[in-house]
Amino acid sequence: MSVGIRHDDLRRRNRAMVISAVRRAGQPSRTEIAATTGLSHSTISAISSDLIQEGILIEGKPGETGALKRGRPQVGLGLNPEAAAVMTVVLSLNFLSVTVIDYAGHVVAEEQRRLDTLTKPRDELIGECVAIVRRRLEDPDLDVQSIARIAMGIQGITDSQARAMLWSPITPLTDIAFADMLEVEFGIPATMENDCNMMAVALQWRQPERYRDNFIAILLSHGIGMGLVLKGELFTGTHSSGGEFGHMIHRPGGALCRCGRRGCVEAYAGNYAIWRSAKMMGEDAEPVDIGDADMRALAARARETDGPEREAYRKAGEALGFGLGSLFALIDPAPVAMVGVSAAAFDLIEPALREAIAQTAGGQHSKSISFDTEPNELPLIREGCAMRALGFVDQEIFAPGIQAKSGKHSPEWPATARRAAS
Numbered sequence: 152m153s154v155g156i157r158h159d160d161l162r163r164r165n166r167a168m169v170i171s172a173v174r175r176a177g178q179p180s181r182t183e184i185a186a187t188t189g190l191s192h193s194t195i196s197a198i199s200s201d202l203i204q205e206g207i208l209i210e211g212k213p214g215e216t217g218a219l220k221r222g223r224p225q226v227g228l229g230l231n232p233e234a235a236a237v238m239t240v241v242l243s244l245n246f247l248s249v250t251v252i253d254y255a256g257h258v259v260a261e262e263q264r265r266l267d268t269l270t271k272p273r274d275e276l277i278g279e280c281v282a283i284v285r286r287r288l289e290d291p292d293l294d295v296q297s298i299a300r301i302a303m304g305i306q307g308i309t310d311s312q313a314r315a316m317l318w319s320p321i322t323p324l325t326d327i328a329f330a331d332m333l334e335v336e337f338g339i340p341a342t343m344e345n346d347c348n349m350m351a352v353a354l355q356w357r358q359p360e361r362y363r364d365n366f367i368a369i370l371l372s373h374g375i376g377m378g379l380v381l382k383g384e385l386f387t388g389t390h391s392s393g394g395e396f397g398h399m400i401h402r403p404g405g406a407l408c409r410c411g412r413r414g415c416v417e418a419y420a421g422n423y424a425i426w427r428s429a430k431m432m433g434e435d436a437e438p439v440d441i442g443d444a445d446m447r448a449l450a451a452r453a454r455e456t457d458g459p460e461r462e463a464y465r466k467a468g469e470a471l472g473f474g475l476g477s478l479f480a481l482i483d484p485a486p487v488a489m490v491g492v493s494a495a496a497f498d499l500i501e502p503a504l505r506e507a508i509a510q511t512a513g514g515q516h517s518k519s520i521s522f523d524t525e526p527n528e529l530p531l532i533r534e535g536c537a538m539r540a541l542g543f544v545d546q547e548i549f550a551p552g553i554q555a556k557s558g559k560h561s562p563e564w565p566a567t568a569r570r571a572a573s
Contacts, residue, residue: 165190167550169198170207170230174256174545175359178211178227199228207234207254207549230255233297235548237540238287238339239533240280240303242329243346244268244321244373244440248529249283251293252537254544260287268321269440276322280329281336288337299544301341302536303329304349306374309392314343317391320374320409342539345392346370348385349535350490350528351378356538361523365485367478369396369471370528371500372491373440374409375417381482396478397421401470406434419470420500422446422493428463429453443492450496464499471500472507479513484520490531494524 168188173179176187181195188195202208211227232253239250245268250261266279280303288295307319315328330341347370354362364383370376375397379386387393397417398410405414406424418424423438429449453460475487489497501522508514525531 180225239536300540302540347376347378350531352535353531371493420467429460468500468503472504476508476511495526
């Protein structure tokens with residue numbers, strides 16, 4: 152019995168390695184997969200043959216591989232788009248979107264809508280999320296049976312099992328078990344993800360040479376959030392999604408934060424905080440939603456003249472810099488991606504940020520700290536959710552050998568997928 156178990160485990164591990172290599176490389180040849188995984192050519196050949204027969208992989212035309220080779224053209228292997236699909240749902244401030252993504256990672260369908268998240272009652276907010284998913288699932292051109300996972304990303308704190316939103320600055324509502332509700336409503340395994348964590352997951356896939364072992368993704372938008380990767384693994388708390396960088400205290404008893412506390416990093420660096428400071432409204436002024444166009448205009452004004460607008464960005468940089476410096480004192484400096492509409496104003500933020508970091512214990516090598524910027528967070532959040540969901544399909548459904556024939560799964564496949572998720 153133990154020999155059989157070990158053999159099954161080895162088979163699952165090897166299948167997972169092959170699928171992962173194909174997903175990472177796009178359309179590698181069998182030779183390239185062998186070089187990446189360390190598996191023998193005979194093992195690669197046997198596994199790829201099984202995965203093709205099961206409808207999980209497909210062969211490209213000779214010469215269609217990820218690299219140019221001399222000699223006889225090699226046949227590339229790709230992911231079969233019809234093998235499965237996943238759905239992502241992103242809920243942010245006054246915005247809701249849903250996307251269906253095929254097994255090869257291509258967008259099949261999407262929908263976006265505006266809604267007032269700050270004032271909607273619990274039932275209406277949940278209803279909006281359920282309704283947008285239902286509309287996609289009722290699309291006559293969509294194979295509903297192929298959807299293996301729903302991944303929902305939201306700004307705020309999610310629980311450690313990725314089942315519920317505990318708290319979010321986009322709504323006064325708390326403790327909403329979105330994943331359970333979607334799973335019960337549609338019978339599809341669902342998960343709840345923190346938006347900044349998903350940005351970090353996406354960066355790992357987009358730029359593995361830069362964002363691999365240790366790095367930070369910071370959201371510079373209406374709120375301030377962080378996705379933290381240490382030793383290649385996403386950092387989460389023991390109970391929550393962790394990484395609540397924006398609500399670390401910058402100045403005790405200071406400016407009013409959206410969370411209701413005072414002195415948080417976000418109370419100086421969030422869009423509403425920069426706007427409040429630039430308009431000299433006072434630190435007790437209630438946080439308000441500031442549109443992206445208004446923030447871009449504010450940044451333009453700050454570049455033109457040395458007035459309160461520029462000073463507001465200086466204060467934001469200072470708060471971010473002292474926070475990062477304290478973090479670097481614990482984990483050592485690491486690459487940082489600044490994401491969101493205010494990342495487009497990083498030229499106004501960076502001088503004060505670097506000056507603040509240099510004053511901390513974590514700033515001993517502050518000149519070596521590098522920053523990248525990405526002004527739109529939604530594609531990263533969506534991509535991170537998709538990769539999390541597709542990774543689940545790879546590792547928990549297809550690696551063990553649950554078959555997919557020409558994109559149509561066997562009758563027991565949905566039930567098996569649900570058991571794998573539990």
